[in-house]
Every structure is written in C-alpha cells, then in structure tokens.
Amino acid sequence: MQAPSVGGVMLPRGNGETVRLSRGASLTDFAEKINANPASLVAVMMNLGEMVTATQSVSDETLQLLADEMNYTVQIVSPEEEDRELLEGFDIEFGEDEGGEEFLLPRPPVVTVMGHVDHGKTRLLDAIRKTNVVAGEAGGITQGIGAYQVGTEVNGEDRKITFIDTPGHEAFTAMRARGAKSTDIAILVVAANDGVMPQTIEALNHAKAAGVPIVVAVNKIDVEGADPVKVRGQLTEFGLVAEEYGGDTMFVDISAKQGLHIDSLLEAVVLTADASLDLRANPEQDAQGIAIESHLDRGRGAVATVLVQRGTLRVGDTMVVGDAYGRVRAMLDDKGNNIEEAGPSTPVLVLGLTNVPGAGDNFLVVDEDRTARQIAEKRAARERNANFAKRVRRVSLEDLDSVLKAGLVQELNLIIKGDSSGAVEALESSLLQLDVGEEVDIRVLHRGVGAVTESDISLAMGSDAIVIGYNVRAVGRAAQMADREGVDVRYYSVIYQAIEEIEAALKGLLKPEYEEVELGTAEIREIFRSSKLGNIAGVLVRSGEVKRNTKARLLRDGKVIAENLTISGLRRFKDDVTEIREGFEGGINLGSFNDIKIDDVIATYEMREKPRA
Structure with a gap:
C-alpha cells in the first residue's frame, strides 16, 4: 500500500517481504522490484544521510539500510546463484552429466597434493613427473598452479591419474580449498622427521570439508630422525587411521628426493579411487569443467589451463570461461604437445580466449559464438557492478x-x-x-x-x-x-x-630499514655472442644510469623473468666503463645469466638505508 515516507515522499511500504537483488544493484533495480519510482528512493536515501544516484551501484549495506527503512527484507544473491540463474536463461545446465547410466564411462581420478610448507609436496610431484620444478621457485615455494597427467600400472592394467599442483604455502588457503573441491582424492604429504604441523591439519580439514578420500604420503623417510610410526599415531587423533591399525586410510612411506616407493603411492591412489568412488562421466556431451590457471602470454595471448570434468573438449569448440570466451584455436597437453581433443579428467592448455579468466572459473562449451559472448558480457557486467559498489577512499604503508x-x-x-x-x-x-x-x-x-x-x-x-x-x-x-x-x-x-x-x-x-631505489633501465636492442663471456646485451639506456656491479632484474613484457642479477661487465664501444647514462648505448654482461632476448628490459637498483621516522 502507499504511505507517506520521510520528507513527504510517497512510496510503497513493505510488510517484511523478501526482495532478491544481485550484488552491486542500484536504486533503480530496487524500485523495479517493489514497483516504486526510483526518484523517491533517492529522496529516502538523502533523508538517511546518503547521497546516491538512481543508477549508481551501491553496497549491500546501503541496500540493507534502505530495505529496513521501507520494511522490506533484502536477500543478496550469491555469485553461484547468479551464475546458475544466468545459465538457466540460456537453457544450460552446469555440473550435471547428460543422459542415463549407459552414457557414463570410467574416468581417471583427479588428485590434489596437500600438506605443510617444506614437507616435500613439489618434490613429490617432481618425482612423479620426473621434471625439475623446485629449482625455479622463489624460496622453494610453489608460486604457480598447473595440472599434469601421469600413467601407472595397477594389477597389470594401465591407469591414468591427473594431478592438480596447488601451491603449498599457507598463503594459498583459498586455493587449496578450491583445489579440494575440484578433485576426487587428496594426497596428504607429512614429513616423517617433522610430523603433523599446523598446515597439515589445515589441509586435512579442507579435504574433510570437501568430502574427498585421503591417501597419506609419509615423506622424507631417508632423513635422520624420521619416524613414520609417530606420524601414523599423530594422524589417528584427527580421524585418519592406517589400514595396518584397522582403519581405512592408506599410508605409504616414501622419499620424494630418492624416488622411493612412488609407484606404491600411485597404486594406493588408484586402489582408493576404485574402493571409495564411482568415477564416471559422459564423454559425449559438450565439455564442462574448471579453469586451474590462466595467464597472459606475450606470443599467444590469453591462455588458460582447464580441467575437463565431463564431455570432450575439441579444437574449434566455442567456450566461455568466467567472463572470457572464444573459439579454441589450439590445445596443448601437460608436455607441450598439440592435441585435438581432451576427455574427462584431462588437463589442457587452451589458446584462443578474449581475455584472462580467473583461476577457479567454470568453463562450458556452447553452440554459438554469440551465446558465449552474451554469457561472458553478462558475467563481466555483474562483476563490474559488484566492484563499483565497493566504497573507495591514497596512503602509503609507512604512514x-x-x-x-x-x-x-x-x-x-x-x-x-x-x-x-x-x-x-x-x-x-x-x-x-x-x-x-x-x-x-x-x-x-x-x-x-x-x-x-x-x-x-x-x-x-x-x-x-x-x-x-x-x-x-x-x-x-x-x-x-x-x-x-x-x-x-x-x-x-x-x-x-x-x-x-x-x-x-x-x-x-x-x-623498514632499507628501501629499493631504481638506478636506471636499459632496453636490449641487440645480442652478441661471446665464447668467453657468453651473451652480451647491446642496450640503449632509457632512464637514469646503469652502473657496473649493481643489482639488476630482467623484465620481459613487464614480467620479472630473473631476479638478483649483477651487472658484471659494462662497455662503451671497446672501452670498459663504470657507468652508462640515459640516452647512450653500450654493452651489458650479466655474468653467467644468458637467457636474454631483444626488447627485454634490464632494470638496475640498489638497496639504500632509509632513515626511520
């Protein structure tokens, strides 16, 4: 019914009815739901001390304030519900296998490796893939996310297992939680010399919350002080009882560094999957799955690592991933080989997207480019409105x-x-x-x-x-x-x-006692090969000055390729010099580091003591 509000503005008063609104909704959206004039809601907000325009995205708190004033209950629709309603509008069901039981075929298990920092998760994956990942990581901590598929033989039968390589530091709690949700089995890595640590418990809780079976890998059995029996006793307190103690959790003693018992661990994963899970999917439907990782590649544009969960993804398919879409130009497997199609539980690198999607975004294949574009645009608009609703206020960490x-x-x-x-x-x-x-x-x-x-x-x-x-x-x-x-x-x-x-x-x-001060930047124009010194960069100094024996980092397309380099050699024509100023050309030698390309930027810096306030 109509009733006068504050300031004499006529507007409908509610009786506690629930109004469903998306994140970042405007007063106009609210007005449409309750059949009111948006201008009247602007007036109400002014009387409440808030200056808001009719079309401006507002925060959840503002919507709640307005609803309370007008005797309505506001329900902010979650991102998951928004997405489900959006796809329903296009007659798309996400997360369900099409057809009956006869269409479902076995698929490989998807495994996440979890555990405390420095307990050997990356080295275990390193041993499984027989590649060296640890050496390229800052601080020995997994900084990127990937997915890999390996094969093993169980009871004379070749079986495949897909591993999702989630980062291992405690900073990645959310990543690990999402990783557990997209996987079938968790391998919990515990160091035999350290035992159960805080992140071990955290990882265990994530796996339990996601309801996935756990296989425990007791690592570092070759290290002094290793006590695998102690680890089994500690985990018993958290509900993981080893099979040899009458429980149903498989424990495997391994050494990732020495490569000991890795096959036994893979066999335990397959046996656990067979015993606890019904891993089947329909490979004939349009592909659906999740984006594991994505980044912007200088030569190939936006690329995304996706895990196909059902259906088969093929080159030429039109897919939408979060707010990105595109036709699949090419697909690469985890070894970098081009492939034409990827079935359930297969991780692939996809080329051809319009922009970089978010890690964890769902992907689906649709029939038409237009449909993909509409879904992506609506998702992007929804996210933009939600971001606009956030109130903004400039400040440095020091002050x-x-x-x-x-x-x-x-x-x-x-x-x-x-x-x-x-x-x-x-x-x-x-x-x-x-x-x-x-x-x-x-x-x-x-x-x-x-x-x-x-x-x-x-x-x-x-x-x-x-x-x-x-x-x-x-x-x-x-x-x-x-x-x-x-x-x-x-x-x-x-x-x-x-x-x-x-x-x-x-x-x-x-x-802070020290701060980094940039001295100068130099753009690589030419590369000269020297049998004695390695690669020498022919550069033009763009800003500041480049000095010999200072620290440097190498940037490629704005990204840091190498840190902690040293300007070990500096030349102008045939003369050794101590510095090269802005606008001048010269030659730079980065010591034993030779991975340089034309258009790379060498940025030099030094650490200077900063007076405390």
Missing part, C-alpha cells in the same frame, strides 16, 4: 599507522597485479583474511594479470590505494606516473613477504 590514529581512514585499499590469475586470487584471498582487529578493513579495488599500467596508477590516485606487483613491474609511463603522483607501488616475488608486510603495516609495526 598508515598515523593516518589510522588520526581517524582519516578506516580501510586500506589495494590494487593487486600479478603474473598469473591463480597467484593473484590467492594473494587477494590471504590478504582479506588477515586478522587486524575492527579498526581497519582491507579492500581490494582491482586485481588483474599483467604489468602495472597507467590505469592502475590512475585508480590508485583516485582512491588512495596501494599497488602490489607480484612478479610484475610498472613499465614505461606507468612507473613515471606513480613516482610523480606519489602512489605507493610495492613489488614482491615471494607471496608471504607481501602478506607479512601488509599485516605489519596494519598493526603499526612496519619500520
């Missing part, structure tokens, strides 16, 4: 403590850029979970894959945000703009350093 005490800001705004979507999402999730009390909120205004750009700096300027670059840098005019406008841009190569520094700043404990 955050004083600003908080002065009451000038109650939230820390962040912009996160990284080299892969999985790492960006994991970093965002970990930062949002920091427990820093009720005085301050962390808000991620934007996250993305690729170098820090001018638009990122512009957003940071308008919202007092701090930019975090994870394995990427600000390039060209973006770096100059950040310096000119005083935007705080932080660079990290190991993810927990970012988390520790942000947490320290929020708690007022950040007192």
Whole structure:
C-alpha cells in the first residue's frame, strides 16, 4: 500500500517481504522490484544521510539500510546463484552429466597434493613427473598452479591419474580449498622427521570439508630422525587411521628426493579411487569443467589451463570461461604437445580466449559464438557492478599507522597485479583474511594479470590505494606516473613477504630499514655472442644510469623473468666503463645469466638505508 515516507515522499511500504537483488544493484533495480519510482528512493536515501544516484551501484549495506527503512527484507544473491540463474536463461545446465547410466564411462581420478610448507609436496610431484620444478621457485615455494597427467600400472592394467599442483604455502588457503573441491582424492604429504604441523591439519580439514578420500604420503623417510610410526599415531587423533591399525586410510612411506616407493603411492591412489568412488562421466556431451590457471602470454595471448570434468573438449569448440570466451584455436597437453581433443579428467592448455579468466572459473562449451559472448558480457557486467559498489577512499604503508590514529581512514585499499590469475586470487584471498582487529578493513579495488599500467596508477590516485606487483613491474609511463603522483607501488616475488608486510603495516609495526631505489633501465636492442663471456646485451639506456656491479632484474613484457642479477661487465664501444647514462648505448654482461632476448628490459637498483621516522 502507499504511505507517506520521510520528507513527504510517497512510496510503497513493505510488510517484511523478501526482495532478491544481485550484488552491486542500484536504486533503480530496487524500485523495479517493489514497483516504486526510483526518484523517491533517492529522496529516502538523502533523508538517511546518503547521497546516491538512481543508477549508481551501491553496497549491500546501503541496500540493507534502505530495505529496513521501507520494511522490506533484502536477500543478496550469491555469485553461484547468479551464475546458475544466468545459465538457466540460456537453457544450460552446469555440473550435471547428460543422459542415463549407459552414457557414463570410467574416468581417471583427479588428485590434489596437500600438506605443510617444506614437507616435500613439489618434490613429490617432481618425482612423479620426473621434471625439475623446485629449482625455479622463489624460496622453494610453489608460486604457480598447473595440472599434469601421469600413467601407472595397477594389477597389470594401465591407469591414468591427473594431478592438480596447488601451491603449498599457507598463503594459498583459498586455493587449496578450491583445489579440494575440484578433485576426487587428496594426497596428504607429512614429513616423517617433522610430523603433523599446523598446515597439515589445515589441509586435512579442507579435504574433510570437501568430502574427498585421503591417501597419506609419509615423506622424507631417508632423513635422520624420521619416524613414520609417530606420524601414523599423530594422524589417528584427527580421524585418519592406517589400514595396518584397522582403519581405512592408506599410508605409504616414501622419499620424494630418492624416488622411493612412488609407484606404491600411485597404486594406493588408484586402489582408493576404485574402493571409495564411482568415477564416471559422459564423454559425449559438450565439455564442462574448471579453469586451474590462466595467464597472459606475450606470443599467444590469453591462455588458460582447464580441467575437463565431463564431455570432450575439441579444437574449434566455442567456450566461455568466467567472463572470457572464444573459439579454441589450439590445445596443448601437460608436455607441450598439440592435441585435438581432451576427455574427462584431462588437463589442457587452451589458446584462443578474449581475455584472462580467473583461476577457479567454470568453463562450458556452447553452440554459438554469440551465446558465449552474451554469457561472458553478462558475467563481466555483474562483476563490474559488484566492484563499483565497493566504497573507495591514497596512503602509503609507512604512514598508515598515523593516518589510522588520526581517524582519516578506516580501510586500506589495494590494487593487486600479478603474473598469473591463480597467484593473484590467492594473494587477494590471504590478504582479506588477515586478522587486524575492527579498526581497519582491507579492500581490494582491482586485481588483474599483467604489468602495472597507467590505469592502475590512475585508480590508485583516485582512491588512495596501494599497488602490489607480484612478479610484475610498472613499465614505461606507468612507473613515471606513480613516482610523480606519489602512489605507493610495492613489488614482491615471494607471496608471504607481501602478506607479512601488509599485516605489519596494519598493526603499526612496519619500520623498514632499507628501501629499493631504481638506478636506471636499459632496453636490449641487440645480442652478441661471446665464447668467453657468453651473451652480451647491446642496450640503449632509457632512464637514469646503469652502473657496473649493481643489482639488476630482467623484465620481459613487464614480467620479472630473473631476479638478483649483477651487472658484471659494462662497455662503451671497446672501452670498459663504470657507468652508462640515459640516452647512450653500450654493452651489458650479466655474468653467467644468458637467457636474454631483444626488447627485454634490464632494470638496475640498489638497496639504500632509509632513515626511520
């Protein structure tokens, strides 16, 4: 019924009815639901002390405030429900195998390796794949996410197993949780010399919450002080009872470093799958699955590692992954070979998407390009509205403590850029979970894959945000703009350093003693081969000056390719020199590092002591 509201504005009053709205809805959306004039809702908000336009995306709290004033109950639709309703509008069912039992065929189990940091998860996968992954990781911690398929023989039969390589540090809690949800079996790695640790319990809880069977790999049995029996006793307290003790959990003693009993572990995974799970899928329907990882490749554009969960994905199919879509131009398996099709439980690298999707986004194959574009655009618009609804307020980590005490800001705004979507999402999730009390909120205004750009700096300027670059840098005019406008841009190569520094700043404990100062950048124009010195980069110094014996990093398309390099040789024509200034050409030798390409950028820097405030 109609009743006068505050200020004499006539509008319908509710009787506690529930109004369903999507994230980032506007007052106009609310007005349509209750058959009211949007202008009247604007007036109500003004009387409540909030200046909001009719078409502006507003926060959930604002919608709740308005609903309470008008005696309605607001229900904000979750992202999962939004997506399900969106796909229903296109007559698409996601997450179900089509047809009856006769269409379902056996598929390989999908396995996630979990456990405490440094207990040997990556080395185990290394032993299984017989490749070297650990050597290329910062701090020995898995920084990227991939998926791999291996074969093993069980009872004379060839069987396949798909492994999802989720990062191992505690920073990746959300990634590990999602990994458990997309997998059939979890391998819990426990070091025989350390025993059960905090992250072991955390990983165990994720696996239990997802309802997946667990196989325990007791690693490092070759290390001094190893006690596999103790590990079995400790895990009994958490409900994992070994088969030899009358339980139903398979324990396998292994040494990933020595390659001991790896076959026994793979056999245990297959036997557990056969005993506990009915792993079947319909390979004939349109493919559906999940994106494990995605990134922007300089030569190939947006690429995504996807895990097919049902159906068969073929080259030429039109697929939509999150808010990205495209026709599959090519597919590569985990060994880098081109393949034409991928069935259930097969991980593949897909080329041909319009942009980089998020890790964990669902993918599906549709009949027409137009349908894929419409689904992707609606998803993107929905996410954009949700982001617009977030309130924004510029501040650096050093002065955050004083600003908080002065009451000038109650939230820390962040912009996160990284080299892969999985790492960006994991970093965002970990930062949002920091427990820093009720005085301050962390808000991620934007996250993305690729170098820090001018638009990122512009957003940071308008919202007092701090930019975090994870394995990427600000390039060209973006770096100059950040310096000119005083935007705080932080660079990290190991993810927990970012988390520790942000947490320290929020708690007022950040007192850096040293800061990194960029000395100069040089663009590689030519490469000369020397039998004595290796590769020598012919460069043009773009900014500042390049000095001999200073530290350097190599950037390729804005991404950090190598850290902790040293300018070991510097030449102008045939003369050895100590420095080359901006605008001049010269030759640079990076010591034993030879992986350089034309258009790469060598950025030199030094650590300078910073006076404490």
